[in-house]
Amino acid sequence: MNASRGRPTLEQVAARAGVSRATVSRVVNGSTSVAESIREAVNRAIGELGYVPNLAARSLVTQRTDSIALVLPEAATRVFSDDQFFPSVIRGVSQELEAADKQLVLMLAGSPASHDRVERYAAARHVDGVLFASMHGSDPLPGKLARMGIPVVCSGRPLGPATVPYVDVDHIGGVTAAVHHLLALGRTRIATIAGPQDMVAGIDRLTGYRGALKDSPSRSIVAVGDFTRESGAVAMRQLLDDDPALDAVFVASDLMAHGALGTLREAGRRVPEDVAVVGFDDIELARYTDPPLTTVRQPIVDIGREMARQVLRLAAGLPAEPAIVLPTELVVRQSA
């Protein structure tokens, strides 16, 4: 093929095609102002030599990298728990970036050290934009990068002054639908297992629960978990102690609901006859619990998609929506 050492360059293609480097560059980048015959000759030379553009050289002059970072700032253990949140976000982001021919650089940033690493990497403009799939809305890094002029989009409404565009789901709407469903079922003592109150998802879902109960005779009965199965099991036990007569519980995540289901079984309560249970997320597992879990579906893959779209707009110099809120939907199965 190419006798010279290493990969062929634009220069070599030009020589082979009998044109200048500039012309080859135009062909490669799809400029319209190239004679058809010349374009063909160039493309033939490219094919024969097996030429592929050198990204580094291109970046150097264009000031773009054609890659986007996705930061998962959670502790390593939590990042890939089987609630499938992060994997689904990755999938959505990946789909959208692939369509735009951008690369996805994944950065796990649970530790403070890796947090710094993300900052340095982004500040050095090694990516054209940064996506934060955090659930802790109080992280200062997104705002910091945004102020440096780096395109940034978050998943989950940031706590405090929202200076960074974000994509979130309608937690309140989903919870409201769930509680109303329980109310319509005739349940009168509806408890909740809330998520951690330093995450927007945890806060909003508890707020939604309280709001939905406001106009009903049922009072709030609250236990707090941390979105893990274990914490759901523990919280359910506590709830049962607090109010043995409760007849329904809205659980802020399917994983916690799974844990709660185990506790209820141990306690001899039938679901949904004695206690109706509604979860949140609609993870795969929800279809396979015993009984199958009624839950609130949130479109996680779409969160990733929208985030990617927004950051691409930003990177292209276009304006992005300051906030995108995706709809949630109650999925009725057999637990309520």
Place this chain on the structure above:
Amino acid sequence: MNASRGRPTLEQVAARAGVSRATVSRVVNGSTSVAESIREAVNRAIGELGYVPNLAARSLVTQRTDSIALVLPEAATRVFSDDQFFPSVIRGVSQELEAADKQLVLMLAGSPASHDRVERYAAARHVDGVLFASMHGSDPLPGKLARMGIPVVCSGRPLGPATVPYVDVDHIGGVTAAVHHLLALGRTRIATIAGPQDMVAGIDRLTGYRGALKDSPSRSIVAVGDFTRESGAVAMRQLLDDDPALDAVFVASDLMAHGALGTLREAGRRVPEDVAVVGFDDIELARYTDPPLTTVRQPIVDIGREMARQVLRLAAGLPAEPAIVLPTELVVRQSA
């Protein structure tokens, strides 16, 4: 800070520190042959200017990118099923790359189109190495890239002539332990739900099952699934039809075992009294099934770790192990 437009360059740091570019470069790259006083002056200038090296420029001359691609070549739906395989591999890879200060470029390559994309990207040397987290050992791409001189490591023993270094787990050993456990329990009719026979994991686990049964009075009873819960449920039904008297089943994945558990409950069989069940993987869920699942643990995060280590060695011009096989371990819970 820096009045000039854009980010500061090596040149500007040099001017500020009153030295040459070369010296600044030496300081940045930790060369030992720089006078202490000068090093300090340079570092001060770097700090004041907020200088960060331009990766593209560096890559252009070093011919390295300091990033490694991790390719997940499965169909999008399967990639992130809740068996947590890929997320765990990602975690392991990420940990190891971070320690080496390399970036992780994630590429999902389920479709033929994205498959091509991976090939182009790697062939263009936009990464220093490629990791394949495939389970389909017959993919020609790894071998193809390896022949181009690109550092490549696979997870899962490739089918056919293994020309590419790989990291895998001891499927056979794990299955053997599982079946022997069942035998020791006094079970005499031990069936299996095998995985797809076009994946090494599926093949090896079935081979292990047959081998372990060879020296025992129990005969093989086989149904084949595709590692999904659904397929496990279906296969279990089939097994029950084939041999209503079976008293144990080794299931080639925890997800399929979960499905099988559902079928057994519907059929009125008690686990483990009537039918003992052993899974494979030891996913998080295995602790929470009813009853908790006895299973074979495989160190998935370590697979990722080892893959990253190997590819890093290769990228550094060092030799890598042609094959690394990680141990598996039987975890006894209550289903068997």
Place this chain on the structure above:
DNA sequence: TTGTACGCGTTATCAT
């Protein structure tokens, strides 16, 4: 429409 020439920021080679 095509070619010329310069600059992008860094590392590496060779003097000094």
Place this chain on the structure above:
DNA sequence: ATGATAACGCGTACAA
């Protein structure tokens, strides 16, 4: 130990 200076491969004004 330090400083010039030549690549590295490409995009793009500007000129023709």
